[in-house]
Amino acid sequence: MPAARVPEVSLTRVFSPVSIGSLLLPHRIVMGSMHLNREDDAGSLAAFYRERAAGGAALIVTGGAAVNRTGAGGPNYLLINEPEAAAVLAPVLDAVHEAGGRLALQLFHAGRYAFESTYGLRPAAPSQVFSGFSRTMPADMTGPQIEDTLADFSAGAARARELGFDAVEIMGSEGYLINQFASPLTNLRRDRWGGDPVRRQAFPLAVLQSVRSAVGSTFPVIFRTSGADFVEGSSSIGESADLAVELARAGADALNIGIGWHESTVPSVQAMVPHGHWMGIAGGIRAALAAGDVPVPVIGSNRINSLPLAEQALAAGHADLVSMARPFLADPDIVAKSRRGDARLVNTCIACNEACIDRSLGADPVSCLVNPRAGRENYFPLLRRRELRNSAAVAVVGAGPAGMQAAATLADAGHRVDLYEEADGIGGQFRLAGQVPGKADFLQTIRYFGNELPRLGVRIRCGTAPTAPVLAGYAHVLLATGVRPRPVPLPRTGNIPVLDYRRAFADAELLGNRVVVIGAGGIGVDLARLLVEYAGTGPRRVTILRRGARIGAGIGPSTRWAVLQELREAGVRTMAHTVPLELRSGGLLVRDEAGSRTVLPADAVVLAAGQVPHNPLQGHLEAAGAPFTVIGGARDASGLNAVRAFEQGLAAATDLIRSLARTPAASGVETPGFKRSRTPLP
Incomplete structure (x- = not known):
């Protein structure tokens, strides 16, 4: 099966400058907000954002920073108005600015999407409408509580400017508090804050006014507003566009258009959603702004995972900038690589959501299936070949996810790597996944490794099943031979295949x-x-x-x-x-x-x-006394998924690099389990 290719597209529009208020950006790709569940670890957060800034992101928007405890989306949310926030954010700001990047703080309140278990506080919302997401009935906010919340947004914005942020973004979409006030489904009030479409605009506009009053007229303020809720009984697309126009008139420097709620039954970010499918919604907002004579920049997002796709969206007039979040998890250098014409070397986001969105909805630290270093840059620093004193010859057997990742990690550190694969191509079960409707992006991962491994000097030997005597000549062997389908014994009286x-x-x-x-x-x-x-x-x-x-x-x-x-x-x-x-x-x-x-x-x-481990070489290597490590499904097929396979490939290779160099592991390394032979390393 041939690997997917990256189309060659001129990126003239992507790499043209644009301004958000007083903030001049060198190009039109924004790294969108992602909650990382790492907000209690300043070092990890700084390292994560530093790599993305160095990789060329024009503007980075942080994960949501809750303006008060009631509005926190979970236990790991940053609380911008509490003293501890500065200790986390100061090194992040320093890291981004030293790398030449710009950072915007997202001001956040979950409303009825908050969890009472976080701080023992009942979630607050415009009205008592049960949340299918947090499984709770919120309390309806009193007038004084609304005023206090507006003051919290104002204080959070002032704090962001004081700390040195380059902009703020107000989170007003995806079904969170501000979006709840704008929706007839969740705002049942009959006071100044609700009752008809105009009064439902009052709270979003009041939040914008409170933020603007805190930061002044020249500080960039982005408002993330919903373009389409996709929940029955909620705001119409026309009502969402009307709100966007009023926000622009009230002083928003840019509008970032969100799609869908957590309670929506319309897929918006899943792999099955075609690339750029919802950009037309942002385009409709942009047209409404032009018709209202308030043409502030529009930021579009959702299922844009390459700069050529962003270029198409810009060319179609759907947006002035494109927000890409998960693609920066998959490859922090996506902008830099694309700018220099190396799109074939971009590690593409496959929209699997397994290590990112799924984890962000709970308490597990966010990472990326195809880039397990994401969020763990401090624990898995890039061990460049210039730092390696003695290069060793290492064999990796099996070119599925675990094997590909291990081979790339070893070769990037300067070791001589032979990657053996008995099939006629690399990719393992990603080759199967790429055939599934809506999962063609899995082939992009094969394309990435198919280009990256040779660039790093890995010798790929497909159609080859090495024997133990051959492997015994290497300094170490990583066995990543994967799995086989689990047999199911069935009595047979017919001839059905x-x-x-x-x-x-x-x-x-x-x-x-x-x-x-x-x-x-x-x-x-x-x-x-x-x-x-x-x-x-x-x-x-x-x-x-x-x-x-x-x-x-x-x-x-x-x-x-x-x-x-x-x-x-x-x-x-x-x-x-x-x-x-x-x-x-x-x-x-x-x-x-x-x-x-x-x-x-x-x-x-x-x-x-189900599946069972396929590990035909272990016994032979043990008999030969050859040093080896077993990773991925070859070690344990129970609960196997690609997240674990990529993580084990990275962890095992990093451990081997340090062992060969006799250097200690980094403190706090997150190391998935893998089996090491008892044979000592040379």
Whole structure:
């Protein structure tokens, strides 16, 4: 399978200067706000933002800084109006400014999306409307509480300017407090703060006025406002545009257009959303501003993961700037690489959400599936080859996620790396994922490593399964040979073909019109999506089943609901608590939770019921006394996902680099488990 390519597009518009109020920016790519769950670690935060500033981000917007405790989105949110904030933010500001970047503080209040468990405070909102996101009934804010909250926004803005921020952004979209005041769904008030569309604009405008009064007329103020809520009963797109016009008239220097709420059933950031799909919403706001004779810059976002896509959005007139958040997790140098014509070396965001958005919704520190260093730059510093005194020859066996990451890390430090792969190309199970509708960006990861590994000097040896005697000649061997589909023993009385999921991916168009998939985890669900997309000669009836209760177990919370919704719309039958019993001439005999038995008609049955480690070399290397480390699925297939595989590739390679150089590990290193041989390193 050929790796995806990056289109060659002139980036004239992207790299043209633009102003947000008094702030002149050298180009039009903004690094959007991301809550990192690392806001209690100033060193990690500073290192994270420093790399993105050095990589060319024109303006970086911090994760939300809550203006008071009631408005915090969780226990790890920065509280801008409390004394401890300065100790966290001062080194961050210094790091960004020393790298030549600019930093905006996002002023945040969660409203009914806050959690009472954070500080023991009941969430506050315009009205008592239950939150399906935080599972709570908020208290409706009194008049004095509203005034106090406005004062908190004002104080937070003043504090941001005092600390040395270059701008502030007011968070008024995605269903948080300000957006709740603007929405008829969550604002049921009949006072000056609600009752009709005009009065529902009062609180957003009052927040803007309070911030502007605190920072003065020349300090840049960005307002992130909703372009479309995508929640039934909420503001219309026209009402959202009207609010945007009024915000511009009231003094916002730029409008950053958000899409959707956490309670929306319309996917907005998932991989299945086509690139740039929602940029037209920002374009509608931009047109409304022009018609209202207040053409302040509009910042568009959502599913733009490359600068060529940003260029297209700018050329179409959808926005004046483009905000990219997750792409800066995947590659802090995305701007610098694209500017110098090295887009082929950009590590592209694949919109999986697994290590970023899914973690940000809880308490786990945010990182990136395809770039496990993200957020951990202090723990995994780039060990450049110029710092290496003695280069060693290292073999990496297996070119899936763990192997690719390990090989790149070792080679970047200056070691001589041979990467062996028995298949005809690198990528491992990413090659399968890239076939799934809506997941083509997974092939971009293969494209990245396919270019980056040779650049680093890695010798890629595909179609090769090395023997233990060959591997014994290396200073160390990393075994990343991956997994195989778990076999499912089934009595057979018929001749229905049974395939494992790897063969099914390869022959999706040839499986017949009735397919039963045993296993409904991530792979089974992905396979079902592929099968209904490539239906062959006619409509295809796909059934996926599992013994457990949860269809799509293992898929992250920000994606699972959207994928299951897609399966329902495609007519895929899902069966939980279902046990496969026997293959018969007419199909697959199964037993449901109640004990009833039925035959599911099938032209083919596919096994996707988990995976087992594939590690054929360990015993031979142990017998030969060769030093090795086992990582990824080859070590442990239970709960395996790509996040863990990439993390183990990075951690094992970093540990090996330090061991070969006999240098201690960095304090506090987050090291996923991996198996080391007892053979001492040379």
